[in-house]
Amino acid sequence: MGEFFANVLRYPKYLITIVLGVFAASLEPLVKRSSNPITAISLIGAFISGLLTLGFILRAMVFPVALR
Numbered sequence: 001m002g003e004f005f006a007n008v009l010r011y012p013k014y015l016i017t018i019v020l021g022v023f024a025a026s027l028e029p030l031v032k033r034s035s036n037p038i039t040a041i042s043l044i045g046a047f048i049s050g051l052l053t054l055g056f057i058l059r060a061m062v063f064p065v066a067l068r
Contacts, residue, residue, distance in 0.1 A: 034040040
């Protein structure tokens with residue numbers, strides 16, 4: 001039974017490794033292109049827009065309209 005829990009406890013490490021790898025692989029080309037000021041401004045705008053969208057979606061999920 002201890003071996004089962006040892007295997008289960010490994011999965012969060014795999015998940016974190018995969019998520020960090022995906023972020024690193026997707027951000028590397030964007031960092032290389034940020035030397036152009038116009039591209040850097042558009043990347044910052046896209047990042048802020050993504051964060052706002054995620055925030056609005058999470059707010060709508062946590063606080064449904066019926067409770068407001």
